[in-house]
Amino acid sequence: MTLKQTPLNAAHRAMGAKMVDFGGWDMPVNYGSQIDEHHQVRNDCGMFDVCHMRVVDAKGNGVRAFLRYLLANNADKLALPGKALYSAMLRPDGGVIDDLIIYFMSEQWFRIVVNAGTADKDIAWMKQQAAQFAGQNLPPPQSPLIKGGAADTPPLARGGREGFAPQLTITSRDDLAMVAVQGPNARARVWQVLPQTRAATEGLQNFQAADCGEYFIARTGYTGEDGFEVMLPKEKVEEFWYALNKAGVPPIGLGARDTLRLEAGMNLYGQDMDESVGPLESGLAWTVDLKSERDFIGKAALLANPPSKKLVGLVLLDRGVLRGHQKVHSAYGEGEITSGSFSPTLEKSIALARVPKEVQTGDQVQVAIRDKMLAAKVVKYPFARNGKSSLET
Amino acid sequence: MSNPSNLRYTASHEWVKTEADGTISIGITQHAQELLGDMVFVENPAVGRKLKAREECAVVESVKAAADVYAPVSGEVVAVNNELDSAPEKINADPYGAWMFRMKPDNAADVAALMDAAAYQVVVDSEAH
Numbered sequence: 001m002t003l004k005q006t007p008l009n010a011a012h013r014a015m016g017a018k019m020v021d022f023g024g025w026d027m028p029v030n031y032g033s034q035i036d037e038h039h040q041v042r043n044d045c046g047m048f049d050v051c052h053m054r055v056v057d058a059k060g061n062g063v064r065a066f067l068r069y070l071l072a073n074n075a076d077k078l079a080l081p082g083k084a085l086y087s088a089m090l091r092p093d094g095g096v097i098d099d100l101i102i103y104f105m106s107e108q109w110f111r112i113v114v115n116a117g118t119a120d121k122d123i124a125w126m127k128q129q130a131a132q133f134a135g136q137n138l139p140p141p142q143s144p145l146i147k148g149g150a151a152d153t154p155p156l157a158r159g160g161r162e163g164f165a166p167q168l169t170i171t172s173r174d175d176l177a178m179v180a181v182q183g184p185n186a187r188a189r190v191w192q193v194l195p196q197t198r199a200a201t202e203g204l205q206n207f208q209a210a211d212c213g214e215y216f217i218a219r220t221g222y223t224g225e226d227g228f229e230v231m232l233p234k235e236k237v238e239e240f241w242y243a244l245n246k247a248g249v250p251p252i253g254l255g256a257r258d259t260l261r262l263e264a265g266m267n268l269y270g271q272d273m274d275e276s277v278g279p280l281e282s283g284l285a286w287t288v289d290l291k292s293e294r295d296f297i298g299k300a301a302l303l304a305n306p307p308s309k310k311l312v313g314l315v316l317l318d319r320g321v322l323r324g325h326q327k328v329h330s331a332y333g334e335g336e337i338t339s340g341s342f343s344p345t346l347e348k349s350i351a352l353a354r355v356p357k358e359v360q361t362g363d364q365v366q367v368a369i370r371d372k373m374l375a376a377k378v379v380k381y382p383f384a385r386n387g388k389s390s391l392e393t
Numbered sequence: 394m395s396n397p398s399n400l401r402y403t404a405s406h407e408w409v410k411t412e413a414d415g416t417i418s419i420g421i422t423q424h425a426q427e428l429l430g431d432m433v434f435v436e437n438p439a440v441g442r443k444l445k446a447r448e449e450c451a452v453v454e455s456v457k458a459a460a461d462v463y464a465p466v467s468g469e470v471v472a473v474n475n476e477l478d479s480a481p482e483k484i485n486a487d488p489y490g491a492w493m494f495r496m497k498p499d500n501a502a503d504v505a506a507l508m509d510a511a512a513y514q515v516v517v518d519s520e521a522h
Contacts, residue, residue: 035456
């Protein structure tokens with residue numbers, strides 16, 4: 001099978017990257033030392049090729065109403081244009097199809113960024129749901145549910161014409177590339193390279209984006225550091241990459257991206273959650289809005305099945321390295337590590353683990369590593385953000 | 394970095410150096426450390442443990458992955474390099490200087506029968522695509 005390549009493939013090779021097969025993509029794992037790259041991002045800044053991730057534009061009348069129904073987090077939290085929201089997209093049974101970020105640009109346009117490995121599946125699902133949504137959502141004046149009060153109308157019909165979305169389009173933006181520039185000095189370096197975008201992006205708060213013509217710039221990321229994710233035309237990305245490098249931004253591989261996101265306590269789809277588990281067992285309860293009246297795909301299943309497990313952070317007390325799929329033994333039963341590695345910031349091994357819900361912060365658990373049982377402590381994550389450890393002890 | 398010609402090698406990427414006293418030092422090769430990346434943990438066998446050739450006896454872990462280290466020949470573990478406990482990155486910096494453990498081989502001839510540097514290079518080249 002031929003590996004897929006991003007438009008930066010030649011640049012990675014020219015910069016001495018070690019390339020690996022990452023879910024069918026030929027991607028840089030490091031350009032030398034993964035640990036040095038990790039510290040570089042925490043202490044200064046670095047750039048990541050994230051062109052393999054997919055940008056999807058949802059446009060048309062009723063797009064907000066559609067997203068309100070499609071996603072577990074509530075699109076109504078997005079009041080100001082430019083604001084972004086992290087959400088899970090669920091199956092009717094509550095399993096996680098993907099996690100994604102939506103950017104509210106206007107009532108006619110929401111931009112969605114989804115994971116590389118799930119992009120095709122996600123888009124097919126969105127299109128299928130959009131078609132059904134448009135059909136289902138014809139104003140139902142004869143519905144016996146409607147007794148006159150808004151509270152009695154089916155949730156999908158609430159909002160009347162706004163919810164009627166026959167014009168909704170879901171477009172995969174295969175013409176766009178994406179580069180993440182992350183670290184305390186990341187924004188300054190982007191402005192050095194793209195001075196024309198400074199005025200529009202200087203005032204961006206965390207989780208806000210600005211559409212600057214060819215450049216769509218968001219103050220988001222996957223490292224626990226400040227920075228931008230920049231979407232731009234594919235033809236321009238190599239030039240942008242080299243210009244950033246010339247401005248003093250070194251390239252960072254997927255290896256450091258993984259330890260940075262793990263320290264920041266950010267889930268990785270396919271490891272920390274997938275279609276077989278729900279968001280409430282995956283540390284994503286904060287992104288699931290179960291309080292509002294709003295219905296969404298998967299809501300009924302989540303309400304019907306309270307979780308028996310939860311995601312916690314672990315710090316290894318003994319010598320060794322925690323890894324995905326290692327078994328965790330607690331006083332309340334077994335669990336499993338979903339992501340584990342060595343934390344360059346803490347200089348200890350850390351992990352995310354799915355354990356029985358009774359397990360509490362501060363508990364000691366045992367992790368089976370090869371032929372040994374090693375001691376680990378349950379901690380509140382994130383482990384590290386903004387350049388330093390965020391653990392209390 | 395080329396593989397030193399005074400060492401012997403295994404297909405599982407250990408190097409073997411015969412010391413003046415007839416014991417052998419074992420470490421992992423330049424190729425192996427490069428594949429694994431930044432080393433963060435080393436677990437050596439206990440001194441006194443009797444090993445069979447190709448038996449799993451030690452572990453090296455990088456940020457990325459764990460890898461088993463195998464006994465190159467049969468024999469007894471006579472020493473381990475405890476320095477690597479606190480400084481596993483020495484394997485990255487100097488793979489042929491950072492020995493992991495020493496063995497007293499049952500038969501010196503077993504060591505001589507291992508691959509030389511040229512034969513090992515063929516193994517490395519065959520793994521590259």
